[in-house]
Amino acid sequence: MQQFHPEIRVRFAPSPTGPMTLGNARTALFNWLFAKHMNGSFVLRIEDTDVARSHKDHERDLISALSWIGITWDEGPSVDGSEGEHGSFGPYRQSARTPIYEEYLRDLLKRGLAYRCFCTKEQLEADAASAVSRGIPHIYSGRCRHADQSDHVQRPSVIRFAMPLRRIVFTDYIRGEVVFDTATIGDIVIAKDERTPLYNFAVVVDDERMRISHVIRGEDHIANTPKQIALQEALGFATPIYAHLPLILASDRTKLSKRTADISILNYQQRGYLPEAIMNFLAFLGWHPHGVESEKELFTPLELMRSFDLSRVQKAGAVFNPEKLDWLNGQHIKALPIAELYQYCLPFLLSDNRQHSHSFSSQQLMGIVRLVRDRLTVLSDVRSETEFFFQLPSYEKELLVWKTDSIEHTHAILRRVRELFSSISEDECTAHFLSPAFEPLISEHGKGSVLWPVRVALSGLRGSPGPFEIAEVLGVAEVIRRLDHALTLSS
């Protein structure tokens, strides 16, 4: 076995057969974090050898998801989704690397390390069925190993690798020593023909040609590893260091599937998750920092980069826990500078042609965001949380009445409040001024009796921010309008 490539180079190699999933994103993240921490290179390679299942739409989805989360690549396709790419080990799309694979394929064929197989699907299925019934692993019989190779132009065939019979041992960075016996693997198909390589073959060629030093990928690839190592040896390639990440599981502890939660990561963007929250969350699915940081939960991308240690990733699969993601997102929202949060909220705030009985300046809008910030779990919550600023919801008059109060008493208090507001200037309509101004009323009637009806009159809601804060953004005129409405309702 040759030594691995000395310079740290990792790759994230998704196949564009579907949108970017949580599992994919985490694999990408761990590769990226590892590369950044070690000062190595992160390569993005598109594994689109299966033309029938690969789509440009998915490739674009993958690329925009990656850049949204904040994962950047040193080599690979252009970020803009064009056909361009950067880096000196390309092309970075397997579909553009056909001649490279062909060369190695022909070499293997010529040296007799690979051969054409003419077996039909029916034959293969029969072989498998019989193996299962006898309780032995169903591997290819090797029937065509010594078949006449000359007539492959006429008869349909595939290319198989003549798997040498032996033990293959590799040391997984996360799991330690893993042993396979190639007798349980058999002669695998490595290409449909010289110009159509299959996954295991293409990966081996690319990892070598791109000088990949560490292959960090999902645990579902662990069984592919001995196949790839055998191929590397046949081709005289180096064997990278392997690190197999535990899977992200659904709540039933099975692999996260499309229909559970493993939908496109971009859905999380649309629902108002912060990229840094997603990154923080994903990083902690299966990994945990060491030492003094082991009880810290909130990490910025930079902090993750600094603390990341591949050898500390968990061996067991991790269940995806949406509640924790929500909490983390809320925490990241609270930690965001208000101006930045405001920018994030803007698309949700002004997303459609909602009825504005009231229009606000950006200064006011930012004030509104500040008021509801602590109530946001996802950014899209800003929509419902701020609705009442734009349009007073209709409410029952009973809602105005504080606990033991009567509607008459409430009405009387609201009259006094209206008088107070009609006597103040716009500049005085601030929480700072209002709070002491309400003091006499409150000491006379009690906090609840005053504040509750005012707050309901201004918000129309059972729960909301405080009345003074609302008044401050609404302004005197709108406050009086809403008080008048409450007065009419309660009379």
Place this chain on the structure above:
RNA sequence: GCUCUCAUCGUCUAGCCCGGUCUAGGACAUCGCCCUCUCACGGCGGAAACGCGGGUUCAAAUCCCGCUGGGAGUACCA
């Protein structure tokens, strides 16, 4: 079936490599209390785990073996 793999609160995990400091720590969720005009936020507190059985040892969550249970792979997909 076969191959590989994993195993600490419901969930994410610290501790395990280098046995004693673990009456097992943190976080999410949950329950209670406090803050409070309300809802959130926040603060405080509670309940909650070393899968089982052997062994090694003065001593095991930590080391070894077995069992059980889970997961993944088993394609002319990746």
